[in-house]
Amino acid sequence: xxxxxxxxxxxxxxxxxxxxxxxxxxxxxxxxxxxxxxxxxxxxxxxxxxxxxxxxxxxxxxxxxxxxxxxxxxxxxxxxxxxxxxxxxxxxxxxxxxxxxxxxxxxxxxxxxxxxxxxxxxxxxxxxxxxxxxxxxxxxxxxxx
Amino acid sequence: xxxxxxxxxxxxxxxxxxxxxxxxxxxxxxxxxxxxxxxxxxxxxxxxxxxxxxxxxxxxxxxxxxxxxxxxxxxxxxxxxxxxxxxxxxxxxxxxxxxxxxxxxxxxxxxxxxxxxxxxxxxxxxxxxxxxxxxxxxxxxxxxx
DNA sequence: CATATTTGTTTTGTATGCGAAGAATGGTTC
DNA sequence: GAACCATTCTTCGCATACAAAACAAATATG
Numbered sequence: 001x002x003x004x005x006x007x008x009x010x011x012x013x014x015x016x017x018x019x020x021x022x023x024x025x026x027x028x029x030x031x032x033x034x035x036x037x038x039x040x041x042x043x044x045x046x047x048x049x050x051x052x053x054x055x056x057x058x059x060x061x062x063x064x065x066x067x068x069x070x071x072x073x074x075x076x077x078x079x080x081x082x083x084x085x086x087x088x089x090x091x092x093x094x095x096x097x098x099x100x101x102x103x104x105x106x107x108x109x110x111x112x113x114x115x116x117x118x119x120x121x122x123x124x125x126x127x128x129x130x131x132x133x134x135x136x137x138x139x140x141x142x143x144x145x
Numbered sequence: 146x147x148x149x150x151x152x153x154x155x156x157x158x159x160x161x162x163x164x165x166x167x168x169x170x171x172x173x174x175x176x177x178x179x180x181x182x183x184x185x186x187x188x189x190x191x192x193x194x195x196x197x198x199x200x201x202x203x204x205x206x207x208x209x210x211x212x213x214x215x216x217x218x219x220x221x222x223x224x225x226x227x228x229x230x231x232x233x234x235x236x237x238x239x240x241x242x243x244x245x246x247x248x249x250x251x252x253x254x255x256x257x258x259x260x261x262x263x264x265x266x267x268x269x270x271x272x273x274x275x276x277x278x279x280x281x282x283x284x285x286x287x288x289x290x
Numbered sequence: 291c292a293t294a295t296t297t298g299t300t301t302t303g304t305a306t307g308c309g310a311a312g313a314a315t316g317g318t319t320c
Numbered sequence: 321g322a323a324c325c326a327t328t329c330t331t332c333g334c335a336t337a338c339a340a341a342a343c344a345a346a347t348a349t350g
Contacts, residue, residue, distance in 0.1 A: 007264075009275050014256075014263045016282035017169055018191070023289045024166040026209040038305065046163070056329060064171040069307045071330055076305075093315045093328045111159075118159045119152075121288045130154050133281045137161035140278065143266045144168045183336065201298060214338050216299055221336080238297045238346045295348070306337070317326075 031113050035106050041077055045107040048083065048099040055088075056095050082106070176258050180251050185210075186222055190252040193228065193244040200233075201240050227251065 029039055037045065040063070047062050048054060054062070060070040074097055077083045082103035088094035099107075122130060174184055182190065185208070192207050193199060199207070205215040219242060222228045227248035233239035244252075267275060 006272070006275070009279050010264050010267060011260050013267070013275070013279050013282060014260050016279070016286050017165075017263075019286045020162075020282060020289065021166040021169040022188070023286065024162055027289065040306070043167070064167070066308050067329060091316070095329065115156055115159050118162075119155050121285070122155060122158070124288060125284070127151070129281070129284075130151070130158070132277060133285065134154050134158050134161065136274070136278045136281050137158060137165060139270070140266070141161050141164045141168070143269060144165065144172065185337070211339050212298060236347070240298065300343070312331070
């Protein structure tokens with residue numbers, strides 16, 4: 001592939017990534033309509049669900065947020081009884097965030113809803129295309145990190 | 146492909162899409178560090194740059210935002226002289242948003258920066274993989290719309 | 291002309307996000 | 321063990337983001 005063609009491909013990928021990310025954001029927001037959680041709250045719940053209890057620092061790092069932002073986020077999520085702060089016994093500085101029943105219920109429902117949506121989106125993809133797409137995304141994710 | 150495998154693939158794609166979108170958001174935010182624009186401002190500038198002058202309504206629709214949100218956004222962008230409101234001569238209700246020099250300069254720079262970043266990310270992709278990724282994303286974008 | 295519709299703005303309220311300063315705890319050095 | 325430093329998290333102040341509801345202006349429609 002000559003240089004010019006390569007650059008053109010990359011430019012197009014950049015553009016499509018912007019569009020797809022925007023759509024993921026938008027569709028994701030719409031899917032939260034009937035639940036009492038916001039997009040960042042969804043992401044926090046998803047992390048807690050996948051990785052178990054985490055400290056404020058760990059969650060901040062996963063979500064690429066400042067500590068202060070996470071503190072506020074967890075304040076609100078605690079108020080709506082989605083999660084609970086638990087002080088670490090060994091190191092009293094550390095606060096561990098624990099997923100509560102209601103949070104678990106909601107995140108499971110929303111994740112399922114997203115997968116149903118995606119199954120619909122992918123209805124015109126062949127089995128082979130699905131596998132390729134999956135592998136592409138995994139590699140892209142790895143390289144972007 | 147049997148049903149179970151298919152569902153597993155879709156679930157993985159959903160997950161990777163979340164990760165990639167998150168990274169696009171985060172890396173995008175970092176790349177704006179040296180510029181005096183915010184992420185939504187970047188998206189607005191990108192639309193105006195690609196599609197030319199647009200009304201508040203059109204931009205709201207493209208960005209999936211309420212009118213009131215866009216009004217505020219454009220207020221701030223006008224204050225920092227990135228864009229300018231122009232009243233439509235024919236229909237005095239309509240406000241057309243016009244990209245100014247400074248806005249054009251910044252958006253071009255940032256888009257270029259993103260492409261350079263992506264070229265770096267894709268350095269371990271073969272020519273064939275690049276093409277496949279591009280086609281995958283285009284199709285995914287189409288089907289998500 | 292009277293009324294309805296379209297297009298944006300204003301108002302109000304909540305959420306997001308960050309940096310700087312502060313508080314509490316834990317570790318280290320002498 | 322006192323003084324000092326590092327860490328983990330919270331508080332505060334500020335700007336932005338986002339939306340619903342009320343409002344205003346211009347236009348379309350009967």
